[in-house]
Amino acid sequence: EDKVVQSPLSLVVHEGDTVTLNCSYEVTNFRSLLWYKQEKKAPTFLFMLTSSGIEKKSGRLSSILDKKELFSILNITATQTGDSAVYLCAVPMTTDSWGKLQFGAGTQVVVTP
Amino acid sequence: NAGVTQTPKFQVLKTGQSMTLQCAQDMNHEYMSWYRQDPGMGLRLIHYSVGAGITDQGEVPNGYNVSRSTTEDFPLRLLSAAPSQTSVYFCASRKTGQGEKLFFGSGTQLSVL
Numbered sequence: 001e002d003k004v005v006q007s008p009l010s011l012v013v014h015e016g017d018t019v020t021l022n023c024s025y026e027v028t029n030f031r032s033l034l035w036y037k038q039e040k041k042a043p044t045f046l047f048m049l050t051s052s053g054i055e056k057k058s059g060r061l062s063s064i065l066d067k068k069e070l071f072s073i074l075n076i077t078a079t080q081t082g083d084s085a086v087y088l089c090a091v092p093m094t095t096d097s098w099g100k101l102q103f104g105a106g107t108q109v110v111v112t113p
Numbered sequence: 114n115a116g117v118t119q120t121p122k123f124q125v126l127k128t129g130q131s132m133t134l135q136c137a138q139d140m141n142h143e144y145m146s147w148y149r150q151d152p153g154m155g156l157r158l159i160h161y162s163v164g165a166g167i168t169d170q171g172e173v174p175n176g177y178n179v180s181r182s183t184t185e186d187f188p189l190r191l192l193s194a195a196p197s198q199t200s201v202y203f204c205a206s207r208k209t210g211q212g213e214k215l216f217f218g219s220g221t222q223l224s225v226l
Contacts, residue, residue: 009153032213042117042203042217043156088155092213100146100171101213103156 002027002093006104014112017079021107023089024071033072034101035063036088043088046074079111115139119204119218126194126225134189134221136204142216143209145187149173149200150220156203162187163209194225 003026013019025033032050036043047056049065049072056063060079065072076083086108090101120135138145146161158171162181176198178190187206191198201222205215 004155034213034215041219043215044217045214048212048214090156090213100158100161101156101215102158102172103148105153105155 002091002102004089004091004102004104006087006089006107008107009105010108010110012110012112013079015079015081017111019076019079019083019109021074021076021087021089021109022071023074023104025089025091026070027091027093030067030070031092033065034090035072035074036090038086038088038106039084046087076109079109081111081113084109084111117204117206117216117218119202119221121221122219124221124223126191126223128195128225130194131190131192132194134191134202134204134223136187136189136218137185138187138204138206138216139185140206140208140216141184142206143184145181145204145206146171146215147177147179147187147189148203148205150203151200159189159202191223196225199223199225 005024007022034048035046047063052067060077063074086106088106089104093100093102117138143164147159148156150156157173160179162168168179203220204218207215
């Protein structure tokens with residue numbers, strides 16, 4: 001059964017700290033891994049990773065995938081209060097060809113001033 | 114470009130009532146889906162559709178019906194609401210053949226008393 005596990009479930013940091021979020025997965029035929037940021041409403045897309053070892057970056061956010069060890073990391077450097085959100089990791093289920101996304105439970109990040 | 118539009122944003126129902134959550138997208142996406150989000154459980158797939166006239170069940174389909182008569186619309190029907198269906202519901206869509214990146218609506222917060 002496909003599985004996506006995120007850790008930690010929540011954390012509180014001070015502005016300026018660096019945050020590292022983990023996502024481990026178990027799928028039969030890996031295709032991709034996606035990261036989303038969810039503030040109060042809809043999840044918004046951050047990254048999609050398909051290849052091992054290639055870091056994706058967008059400003060202070062970066063992510064990397066390890067297909068051998070079956071995990072991905074999302075890093076946020078120099079955190080700001082606007083980074084407070086739930087960060088979701090998702091992997092397409094491999095039981096069909098349509099790639100339905102299976103989500104982890106998310107990591108809630110709180111950045112204090 | 115409106116993207117994915119969900120209505121209503123909030124709804125309170127009594128046990129046994131029926132209602133339809135509306136979802137429309139203007140991006141000509143073939144794939145549309147409904148998720149529910151509960152605390153600590155992430156997003157769970159209810160139903161999905163890969164085109165007009167084609168729907169299938171997701172992880173938690175019981176108590177929900179869907180139909181897809183047009184590419185743009187994908188309504189979710191609760192036939193007889195139960196307190197266990199209290200949740201936040203998200204509609205999401207994507208273009209097939211362009212990866213698994215989903216675009217989300219802003220959500221419907223549903224309470225069943």
